[in-house]
Structure formats: structure tokens, C-alpha cells
Amino acid sequence: MFALRRGYGTNRHPVEKIRSSEMLVREVPTPALLVDVGVLDANLAAMAAALPALRLRPHVKAHKCTALAGRQAALGHTGFTCATIKEAEGMASAGLGRDLLVANEVVDARRLGRLVDAGHRVTLAVDSPDTVAAAAAGGVREVLIDVNVGLPRCGVAPEEAGALADNARACGLEVRGVMGYEGHAVLLEDRARRLEEVEQSAALLAGAHEAVGGAVISGGGTGTYDLNTLATEIQAGSYALMDTAYGRLGLPFGQAISVMATVISLNRAGGWAVADCGLKALGMDHGDPSMADGGAVLFCSDEHVVFAPPEGATLPSVGDLVRVIPAHVDPTVAYHDRMHLVAGEEVLDSWAVDLRGW
Amino acid sequence: MFALRRGYGTNRHPVEKIRSSEMLVREVPTPALLVDVGVLDANLAAMAAALPALRLRPHVKAHKCTALAGRQAALGHTGFTCATIKEAEGMASAGLGRDLLVANEVVDARRLGRLVDAGHRVTLAVDSPDTVAAAAAGGVREVLIDVNVGLPRCGVAPEEAGALADNARACGLEVRGVMGYEGHAVLLEDRARRLEEVEQSAALLAGAHEAVGGAVISGGGTGTYDLNTLATEIQAGSYALMDTAYGRLGLPFGQAISVMATVISLNRAGGWAVADCGLKALGMDHGDPSMADGGAVLFCSDEHVVFAPPEGATLPSVGDLVRVIPAHVDPTVAYHDRMHLVAGEEVLDSWAVDLRGW
Numbered sequence: 270m271f272a273l274r275r276g277y278g279t280n281r282h283p284v285e286k287i288r289s290s291e292m293l294v295r296e297v298p299t300p301a302l303l304v305d306v307g308v309l310d311a312n313l314a315a316m317a318a319a320l321p322a323l324r325l326r327p328h329v330k331a332h333k334c335t336a337l338a339g340r341q342a343a344l345g346h347t348g349f350t351c352a353t354i355k356e357a358e359g360m361a362s363a364g365l366g367r368d369l370l371v372a373n374e375v376v377d378a379r380r381l382g383r384l385v386d387a388g389h390r391v392t393l394a395v396d397s398p399d400t401v402a403a404a405a406a407g408g409v410r411e412v413l414i415d416v417n418v419g420l421p422r423c424g425v426a427p428e429e430a431g432a433l434a435d436n437a438r439a440c441g442l443e444v445r446g447v448m449g450y451e452g453h454a455v456l457l458e459d460r461a462r463r464l465e466e467v468e469q470s471a472a473l474l475a476g477a478h479e480a481v482g483g484a485v486i487s488g489g490g491t492g493t494y495d496l497n498t499l500a501t502e503i504q505a506g507s508y509a510l511m512d513t514a515y516g517r518l519g520l521p522f523g524q525a526i527s528v529m530a531t532v533i534s535l536n537r538a539g540g541w542a543v544a545d546c547g548l549k550a551l552g553m554d555h556g557d558p559s560m561a562d563g564g565a566v567l568f569c570s571d572e573h574v575v576f577a578p579p580e581g582a583t584l585p586s587v588g589d590l591v592r593v594i595p596a597h598v599d600p601t602v603a604y605h606d607r608m609h610l611v612a613g614e615e616v617l618d619s620w621a622v623d624l625r626g627w
Numbered sequence: 628m629f630a631l632r633r634g635y636g637t638n639r640h641p642v643e644k645i646r647s648s649e650m651l652v653r654e655v656p657t658p659a660l661l662v663d664v665g666v667l668d669a670n671l672a673a674m675a676a677a678l679p680a681l682r683l684r685p686h687v688k689a690h691k692c693t694a695l696a697g698r699q700a701a702l703g704h705t706g707f708t709c710a711t712i713k714e715a716e717g718m719a720s721a722g723l724g725r726d727l728l729v730a731n732e733v734v735d736a737r738r739l740g741r742l743v744d745a746g747h748r749v750t751l752a753v754d755s756p757d758t759v760a761a762a763a764a765g766g767v768r769e770v771l772i773d774v775n776v777g778l779p780r781c782g783v784a785p786e787e788a789g790a791l792a793d794n795a796r797a798c799g800l801e802v803r804g805v806m807g808y809e810g811h812a813v814l815l816e817d818r819a820r821r822l823e824e825v826e827q828s829a830a831l832l833a834g835a836h837e838a839v840g841g842a843v844i845s846g847g848g849t850g851t852y853d854l855n856t857l858a859t860e861i862q863a864g865s866y867a868l869m870d871t872a873y874g875r876l877g878l879p880f881g882q883a884i885s886v887m888a889t890v891i892s893l894n895r896a897g898g899w900a901v902a903d904c905g906l907k908a909l910g911m912d913h914g915d916p917s918m919a920d921g922g923a924v925l926f927c928s929d930e931h932v933v934f935a936p937p938e939g940a941t942l943p944s945v946g947d948l949v950r951v952i953p954a955h956v957d958p959t960v961a962y963h964d965r966m967h968l969v970a971g972e973e974v975l976d977s978w979a980v981d982l983r984g985w
Contacts, residue, residue, distance in 0.1 A: 397893065399945035422933055552911070588757060599907065606984055
């Protein structure tokens with residue numbers, strides 16, 4: 270349908286090797302996910318320096334892209350975190366199934382068992398006798414005991430973790446350790462407050478780990494990657510692409526992703542413009558996106574973002590391209606089937622968002 | 628991957644003819660979009676009675692499904708509204724391109740021009756000399772003048788509509804009439820207040836139509852389908868599947884769509900359960916979804932909905948299936964690649980959500 274499909278390499282090649290000038294950014298049909306390769310690479314490098322190799326278990330739910338995961342693996346992070354069975358299957362298919370953690374409970378683990386049978390390493394979170402039984406019945410052999418460390422969601426109570434581990438072992442499962450996600454802390458803007466919550470969660474997880482045993486303590490996220498010093502591996506994902514919610518935390522990661530949109534309508538009397546990036550191209554659970562140029566988003570509808578230019582600036586023209594920064598990267602990426610790697614005015618590659626769905 | 632792909636008919640067949648008992652609802656992997664065929668058919672029939680044949684121009688953005696559009700066409704609604712070029716292309720490919728309105732501005736109409744060249748009828752909204760020029764350059768031959776009737780988004784000012792129509796005709800375009808979407812009114816819960824806004828919008832649109840001419844006055848939505856008596860055709864879409872936002876309006880359309888989810892975790896001390904339908908399976912711009920059984924949604928994260936059972940009820944069990952009702956149907960459907968047509972415990976068909984993307 271458009272030229273991008275023609276001359277670009279497969280997902281597997283490092284982007285530097287397939288640099289091409291066949292397509293310019295301004296030729297990409299909108300709305301389109303753009304990833305600034307310089308910012309992406311700087312984010313990946315900064316995290317790899319802070320948490321080298323297996324100290325980071327990148328969460329693929331944030332980008333749902335095996336090509337991007339391949340770049341993380343190339344930096345030494347060869348164990349990955351998945352939120353869904355589909356993500357694990359896609360990672361395995363892409364040759365990235367060396368050590369996959371499905372950091373979520375499932376009640377039917379048969380598809381994961383098939384990955385294990387095919388030679389991939391899959392570890393599954395369990396938080397109840399039911400999910401232990403599902404893991405064993407489905408053919409998964411390794412589990413982490415998922416511990417509730419304060420986020421009101423999944424996880425066994427810390428004081429029950431040891432008994433659940435005994436139960437898992439009695440079912441023939443290898444218990445690799447514990448997992449506890451301090452999701453209630455990762456987006457707190459005040460660093461001291463964030464640290465306080467992380468320490469409270471870590472105390473709960475450390476106690477559970479003592480009762481459970483095993484080499485792995487898995488947890489953390491982009492907002493706590495350097496605060497969570499208990500975890501042997503950090504499950505950060507958003508750091509690679511970033512969003513405005515994490516952007517407020519003063520982390521050493523830049524905004525790599527945006528949605529490019531075309532201005533399709535102007536209202537000079539009202540002082541607003543409309544571009545073709547609506548809420549079907551954005552995750553809206555964290556609220557409205559932001560305009561990269563500092564303009565004010567007035568509202569989004571299915572296929573429109575209505576915005577005012579920055580104070581003192583004039584309205585853009587119909588046909589102009591604008592960049593919209595998502596408030597939440599994960600559900601934004603999940604609406605798109607490709608992300609375009611760009612450097613300046615050039616499109617270097619187009620990566621499939623190939624881990625969508627369930 | 629699962630049995631659904633085996634024995635079910637193509638999208639084109641009326642569901643009654645391909646009734647099959649090969650799959651039960653409880654066998655569908657979750658999260659999954661379910662459509663209650665009885666409620667869907669009742670909704671389609673109620674609207675067809677109120678707005679027969681071409682009085683309704685169903686908006687496909689709400690369901691993004693050519694199979695569902697085919698049922699609307701079978702009821703006599705053979706003209707359709709699209710929000711994106713992709714939707715128009717998909718409808719044309721499915722043999723539903725007899726009279727497609729792209730009710731949105733575009734600055735590159737070449738893909739639409741190719742549809743026209745292929746024999747499909749495509750009418751495009753224009754609201755500026757730029758979008759008029761784009762329509763003409765792209766090979767589109769028919770347009771509607773999109774008039775701003777109060778929603779702060781697209782549309783030419785009513786008093787400038789006549790001049791824009793002259794401009795379009797001077798560019799060789801056939802002006803079929805006007806379009807004005809009272810999107811600021813469609814979700815107002817108070818019917819009298821909704822009517823008041825509709826009447827104000829209609830007065831503006833009637834004035835614009837007088838200056839523009841043409842047989843078509845297009846507008847309206849599910850919330851105003853019986854209040855907007857000016858429009859010659861109503862662009863309603865949500866009425867077929869519905870959501871909780873429209874559910875509050877007391878319209879004669881039932882809740883046909885839900886997301887089925889599996890309970891994966893319980894917290895008895897906290898009194899909550901967790902199911903595997905998260906915000907990547909839901910449109911969140913209208914806020915949290917609702918539990919079909921009256922339980923209370925506490926929050927959603929990427930792959931989880933955390934909820935409390937209805938007052939007085941006990942927690943479900945791990946493995947139980949629950950139904951989640953989206954707050955906004957359009958962006959919910961856009962996350963899924965299929966919707967499953969169900970009657971009671973049976974899955975009758977699986978329809979591709981084939982109009983996604985751009």
C-alpha cells in the first residue's frame with residue numbers, strides 16, 4: 270500500500286545496517302507511531318548501564334515488538350517479562366524464548382506448556398492453589414510465587430507465600446523464587462515517597478522470599494528501577510519508549526515515541542486545529558496526550574485530537590504534521606500494527622507490533 | 628489456534644444459516660468480545676423501524692466489522708458512514724461500497740479516488756479550500772460541506788458554507804449537500820436538554836444547507852437519532868452494540884456487546900477478584916467499564932480488571948467467567964481482532980473486526 274514495505278530489512282537486522290532513504294517521515298500515512306532511534310538507543314544504553322544483562326528482565330508489554338526486544342537482547346537482557354500468553358508465544362517464535370517469565374496468573378497454561386515442550390524456558394506466576402494446579406496441568410515446569418506487596422491486584426499474601434511454594438513443589442513444579450510488583454509506587458512523582466513505598470514493598474517481598482526460597486526475586490518497573498535494590502531482576506518496560514506519565518518523574522530516559530498526525534481542519538475564530546490522531550490511536554486511561562510542541566490538547570475523539578497552538582504561536586496549516594505524545598505508552602502501542610523507526614527526516618525501518626492480542 | 632476457526636461460516640452468511648454447536652461460549656479464550664445475537668438483531672430491527680432504508684447511514688466506526696455492516700445492509704441501510712480511509716477501503720472490498728460517506732476531512736484523497744475509479748461511490752466531507760483541493764486532486768468526485776454546528780472540532784462556519792460549496796463546484800466537485808455532527812449533544816443524559824442542543828444545531832445546519840443546496844443533510848448519532856428531524860440521513864453507529872455511556876440515555880437499544888474475562892486471582896481479605904480483561908481490551912476514555920452482574924470495578928490495568936462482587940454476593944472462584952461492559956464501544960472494539968456472536972451458551976459465529984487501522 271505504501272513504499273515502506275518495499276526496501277526495508279526484516280525485523281531482525283540492526284537498524285544501522287539497513288539505513289535507507291527510500292522513505293521520508295513526511296511520507297508516512299498518519300496517524301503513525303514514530304520511534305526516534307537516537308532516543309531509543311540512548312534509553313536502552315542508559316538502562317543497560319544501570320542494570321546490566323540479567324539484572325533487567327525487560328517487560329515486552331510496553332512495546333509488544335519482537336524487533337525492539339531483539340535490540341534489548343543484543344544488549345545482554347536475554348530474559349524477558351510477558352503479560353500475556355500471546356506475548357510469550359510471539360517472543361518464542363522470534364527466537365527470544367531463552368527465559369520468558371509470564372508475570373501474570375493464568376487458569377489454562379496449555380499453550381505455555383507447548384512452548385516448554387518446544388524447548389523454550391517459560392516461568393509462570395502463581396498466586397493460588399488453582400493457578401498452581403493450572404501450571405502443573407498445562408505442562409509448565411517452573412513458577413514464581415506472585416506476592417501481593419501493596420498493589421491491590423494479584424499476588425498471595427506475604428505470610429501465605431511459603432505454604433503456596435510448598436504446594437507448588439508438591440505438584441512437581443520448580444519454584445524459582447518470588448515476584449512482587451510495586452505497581453502502586455512506580456508512578457509516584459515524588460522520589461522520596463516512591464522510595465518509601467518501594468522499601469515497604471521490599472520488606473514484604475523479602476519476608477516472603479525467606480519462606481519461599483529460590484534464586485529469583487523479580488519486581489520493579491521503570492519508575493523504581495534504581496530504587497528497588499531487593500529484586501535480583503527488574504521488570505521495566507516503559508523506559509525504552511516512555512510516555513508523559515513517566516516523563517514527569519525525572520528519569521534518565523527520553524521520550525522516544527510519538528504519534529505523528531496530520532492537521533486536517535482549522536478553526537481560526539476558535540483558535541484551534543484538528544489533527545487525525547484520535548483516541549483509537551492512543552491509550553486514554555492516563556488522560557489526554559500532549560502536543561510535542563507544547564500546544565494544549567482540548568479533547569480527543571475517535572479519530573481526532575483538537576488542540577490549540579502554544580501561547581504566542583500561530584495556528585498550523587492544513588496538511589502540517591504534528592507529533593502527539595501519549596500519556597500511557599502500553600495501550601497506545603497496542604492500537605498500532607507498526608512502529609516506524611526514524612532519525613531526523615528519514616524512516617530507517619518499520620517494525621511490526623507483533624505481540625498484540627491474546 | 629482454537630476450534631473456532633474450524634467449522635464456522637464466512638462473514639457473509641446470515642448467522643441463522645450457520646448455527647453450529649462446535650464451540651461453547653465457555654471455550655472461547657479470554658479476553659474476548661462477545662455479541663449477543665438476539666440483542667444485536669433487536670437493536671438493528673428497532674433502528675430499521677425508526678429510520679428505514681436510507682434514512683439511516685450506519686456509521687461503521689463503532690463496530691469496524693464488515694459482517695455486521697452486511698446485516699445492516701440486508702435491512703436496507705445500503706449507504707454507510709466511515710471515519711477513516713481504511714474503513715472505506717474495507718467496506719468496498721467487502722462489496723458494501725454502493726454509497727460510502729467518509730465523514731471526515733483528509734488531505735490526501737488518492738486512496739479514495741482509487742475506490743471511485745474502481746466503481747465504488749465515495750462522498751467525502753470537506754470544510755476548507757485545502758480539503759476541497761485534496762478531494763479534487765485525489766480523484767474524489769462528490770463531497771458534503773461539513774458544517775460546524777457546535778461541536779468544537781471540524782466543520783466550516785455555517786455562514787461560510789455557501790462560499791465553500793461554490794469553491795468545491797468550481798473545482799469540478801459535485802456537492803451532494805451538507806453534514807453537521809452534533810457530537811456535543813449525543814451523550815447528554817437529559818432528553819429535553821439533548822433536544823434543545825439538537826434544535827440549535829439543526830438551525831445552523833438548515834441555514835448552511837440553504838446556502839449550499841443539494842439533496843443530502845447528514846448528521847446525528849445514536850443519542851439523537853429520533854431528535855434530529857432535519858437530517859435526511861442519520862449517522863448512528865453505537866446503537867448496534869451499545870455501551871454504558873449510551874446505556875444511560877434510556878434508548879430502545881440493549882447492551883449487545885461485552886468483554887468476557889476469566890477470574891485469575893482472588894483476595895478474600897480485601898474482598899476483590901481480578902479478571903483478565905484489562906485496559907488493552909477496553910476503551911478507557913469514558914472511564915472504567917462496568918461488571919455485567921452489578922459488581923464494582925475498582926480499577927483496570929493493562930491486562931487486569933479488579934472488581935468487587937455485588938453487595939451481598941460472594942467472591943467468584945478462580946476460573947469463573949465474568950462479563951465486562953465497556954464504557955465506550957468504539958475504542959473497545961478497535962482493540963480486538965474478532966467478535967464472537969453468541970446465543971446463550973453457544974458461539975454461532977466469529978466475525979473479523981476487519982476495519983481496524985488506517
